[in-house]
Amino acid sequence: MSQLCPDVPGRPTGPVDVLLVAAVIMIDIDGRILLARRPEGKSMAGLWEFPGGKVEKGETPERALIRELNEELNIDVTEACLAPFVFASHTYEDFHLMMPMFLCRRWDGILTPREGQTLKWVKIQDLGTYPMPPADAPLLAMIRDFL
Numbered sequence: 001m002s003q004l005c006p007d008v009p010g011r012p013t014g015p016v017d018v019l020l021v022a023a024v025i026m027i028d029i030d031g032r033i034l035l036a037r038r039p040e041g042k043s044m045a046g047l048w049e050f051p052g053g054k055v056e057k058g059e060t061p062e063r064a065l066i067r068e069l070n071e072e073l074n075i076d077v078t079e080a081c082l083a084p085f086v087f088a089s090h091t092y093e094d095f096h097l098m099m100p101m102f103l104c105r106r107w108d109g110i111l112t113p114r115e116g117q118t119l120k121w122v123k124i125q126d127l128g129t130y131p132m133p134p135a136d137a138p139l140l141a142m143i144r145d146f147l
Helices: 061-073 124-129 137-146
Strands: 018-026 033-037 052-054 083-091 096-104 118-122
Touching: 018 033, 018 061, 033 124, 052 061, 061 096, 083 137, 118 124, 124 137
Parallel strands: 018 096
Antiparallel strands: 018 052, 033 118, 083 096
């Protein structure tokens, strides 16, 4: 006898727009993780998130991250330095987010916020003290367990 898992309350059962966003867990030499605070005027302003951005048509998640990290943080990352880690799948009110997450320990350049965001290096045990978007928060336990 098998049992089906019940539907998640509040999740749409019909068609929904899916947004593909790639994100990275950047780890410095001291084992801290980079968080970026979303600037005023953007959706979810004030929340802390992992760097990354939308995957454009024709891009792979890795290529999107390389582009986004250069545009947003003024650093260069090669595809070889992006290790696939985990993904998030979360339904927001207007869309569904699919977010592959990568790990990165090596990059070239000095981190410079270019889009009004605040950057902070955070110890792993302190990650849970920063308010995050709903899609990011469930990943914290996996990050702590892995690192």
